Amino acid sequence: MALALGALLAAACVVFVARPLLRPARGREDELGKPTAEEEARLRLLEERDRALAALKELEFDHRTGKISDEDYRALVGPLRHDAGEALRALEHEDRPEREPETVDVEQHLP
């Protein structure tokens, strides 16, 4: 009984493991896609954009709760807006390379 159950378990495992290999391989379907240099660059830009926008939100909140003085706020908000704007412009340019880079309103992108 126990041996039969063991054999059944082993057979089920073999079938389950072999199933993907029994699928016919069509063209490049069997290749694990690797990101291209452009995809990696875009991912980096998206990460930079998210990081800059999150930092801006955090700065606003810290300012409202008094952790950041008005003076520090004014000194920090400019570079952060610049970083976010750069990332947004770069992404915009990737989406529509034919368009000239234009001023991006960072506030519009803040959630």
Next chain:
Amino acid sequence: MPELGRAALVAALGLIVYAVAAGGYAAWKGRRRLLDSAVNALYASFAAVAVASLVLLGALAANDFSFDYVARLTSRELPLGYTLAAFWSGQEGSLLLWLLVLTGSASAAVALNRRLVREVLPWTIPIVAGVAFFFAFLLVVVASPFATQPAPADGAGMNPSLQNPYMIAHPPMLYLGYVGLTIPFAFAMAALASRQVDERWIVVTRRWTLAAWTFLGFGILLGAKWAYEEVGWGGWYAWDPVENAALMPWLVATAFLHSVMVQEKKNMLRVWNVVLVAGAFLLSLFGTFLTRSGVISSIHSFTQSSIGPFFLGFIAVVAAFSIALILSRLTVLRSPTRLESLVSREAAFLYNNLFLVALALTILWGVIYPLVSEAVRGVAVSVGAPYYDFFAIVFGLPLVLLMGIGPVVAWRRASLRALASQLAWPAGLALAAGALLVLAGAGSSPAGLVGYTFAVFVMTTIVLEFVRGTRARKGLGTGGWWTAFSGLVARNRRRYGGYVVHAAIVVLLIGAVGIGGFSTSSEARLAQGESMTVGDYRLVYTGSEERRGANAQEVRAQLDVYRGDDRVGTMEAGKNSYFAEEQTSNEVGIRTDRLRGEDLFVIADRFYPDGSVVVEAIVNPLVNFIWLSALIFVLGSVVAMWPDAREQRRLAARLAGEGAPARA
């Protein structure tokens, strides 16, 4: 059924070997079908290990003493709960639990994250399967739980100190913690192997790390409660090597949970974070090694076994693999950003990390020094509580202070004026509390006084963080106070859940300082009718009673408890003599005063033929804050872990290459 158990483990080993080989080849050559097959092998290995586990549980429930493991660890009279808990109270069973949790959590992590980290995942399979291979190999070749023998009439029973309800939950919690740290380790190493070192591996593993860390922390406190009740010396943490073994990976994982935020916010500390992940995992392996190898004399090391050299070899292999991989990827890991100011949130996290890691390393040195000394000089030495207490204070107090300062420092840089204004109330209240405590006579313990002053400082900061945050949100016109508060927490669960965890640490500190700095004790040999005093209490010995318990003969001294002239209750303390195990255990009496948070703790283990008994009584002030902290800790962790739908949408959108904007 032992054949089925053995067959299931052999099948699991075969599947895991296949997952390592096929997964590794698929990741190297980029073969999708082979990778899918390796993933299926990982899933199937979990099923096979689950079958083996069911066989063992069935044998335990049926008192099948033809299983050597069941006969060694249980007896017919052992209550069912402890009989089933024997699954993890022996070496072979606990290794099986490790493998079950590992294959289960790895399968879940892979199934849930296949899309999000598709470039990292191929390398995750061979790495996680490589860890599983080690445990499957031990179970099949070295320490099988399915060894059989001619069944004896009864089993040898369970070590009496394990027969405690907290011992049913404590080991699985620790194992969930130890094993859970494999997941962030596997994803981190896979990210390095695939050179995809962006923040996705961190996002994917964040909740796994938090869950493992929560299980480990909760398990440590459950173990403390067990030690308090069962070991019977009146304390809760004794710096035992095996207690330390769980604390070290918890400290390093705590450092990681903080420093990973710096990577997410500032793209800094990328090398440091993978070092911490690898360190936490190595320490979790080291913890299992200490618990199971019997290399260190400890009340927890219930077994002397042959698995020690295998464990040391595996730890060395994992360490070498991690170091080589990290060194080979230093160029892609190097952070493009630098620290802008020493007065900033990221700097506070850095200081916190240095103290946490320094504390973990000093504890590690205390644990391994006796081994090194014996191996190198042939001299047996032990590292006692004063060593650990010293470093716990030296590194622990600044850490507590940082828990109060860190949250009010802004990211990037903060002016000292803004910081001073944020800290004015907490510092003022802390100093006032310190002065009040001195007036109340608490100055007898300087360490206790400093501890309570710091506790007030941190708790005030936490409360103010919630108040200021809620007020700021209300100022946005988002509704009433409750709406503002719930919105505040819901929009940043990790931060506010983290503050609740900080509150738990403060509550733990209050309890630890109470028992460490202000407990009082008294010992006396009492004849029937005689009394003794301890603190505000008077204990009157009214006699002793012998009775038969479920699986032991129990003897109890009975005491009436008075506070002033009021009789506030009765207590029992004594010892048990176990039939099957042929061992005795000390059974303490504990009377909890919930209003004061204190315990009256009574030990009575020396009974004399003339009817007298030696009673040791201890008053442990505020000790119940330690147990309360465990609940607050879990609450905070759950808040921090709770899934954030907006973040999931953001990541999904980023992966699709579009991206909704991030939220703070």
